[in-house]
Amino acid sequence: MVRMSAEERRESVIRAAIAEFAQRGYFGTSTEAIAQRVGVSQPYLFRLFPGKKAIFAAASLRCIEDTCRILEDAAEGLEGDEARHAMANAYVRLLTEHPETLQMQMQTYITVAAAEAEGDHAFGEAVRAGWMKLWGTVHLPLGADVxxxxxxxxxxxxxxxxxxMGFPAEHQVWQGMYPSARITGRLEK
Known part of the structure; x- marks a missing residue:
């Protein structure tokens, strides 16, 4: 049996955390469930991350990083409408192929709001910085037009x-959207 490095285990924890938090949110997910999914003990989990908030933050920021990378790759060498269409197609593909990405995004926004309401602004600041990276990722390929x-x-x-909300691709709410933006079927929870 090949042993994983701490960095490989950390990566496994982030991926497992995305899957768990995407389904149940921050408050509904136990660190025990994440540890079980990875196949490590909770004490080992806490050697990799200082606590549940740190695991959630890593999972949230990873989703933003993954989205940025996918959009950057799609827009590489393109500008304007070509970049817009390529990034839109890539984003819809991401959501279709990895529904946990959308679910994790939604859980992140809810958790930021809850943390802010309790006076914890650090998590929100980290997520806002990630969002600004996302903003910058699409800004230049779109001609740096705000x-x-x-x-x-x-x-x-x-x-x-x-x-x-589960609107099917043929529903009228999708009218007027770029055609590739219609995601077929509901995202699985």
Whole structure:
């Protein structure tokens, strides 16, 4: 049996945390469930991360990083409408192939709001910094136009919302969207 390095275990924990938190949220997920999914003990889990908040933050930020990487790859060498269409297609593919990404995004927004309401601003600051990286990722390929960047991200949030609510691809709420934005079927929970 090949032993994993601490970094490989850490990566396994982040992926397991995304799957668990995406389904049950921050408050509904136990660190025990994450440890079991990875096949490690809870004490080992806490050697890799200082606590549940740190695990959730790593999972949330990983989703943002993955989204940025996918959009960067899609827009490479493209500008304007070509970049917009390539990034839109890549984002819809991401949500279709990895529904946990959308679910984790939605759980992240809820958790930021809850933390902010309790006076814990550190998590929100980290997520907002990640969001600004996402903003920058789409800004340049769209011609560094603030309006185009805002519109692109607004459509992305609309896609997130309609998909999370389970609207099928043929529903009228999708009319007027870029055709590839229609995600077929409901995202599985």
């Amino acid at each position: 309006s185009d960047t805002t519109t692109f991200l607004a459509y992305g949030m609309l896609i997130n919302t309609l998909t999370a």
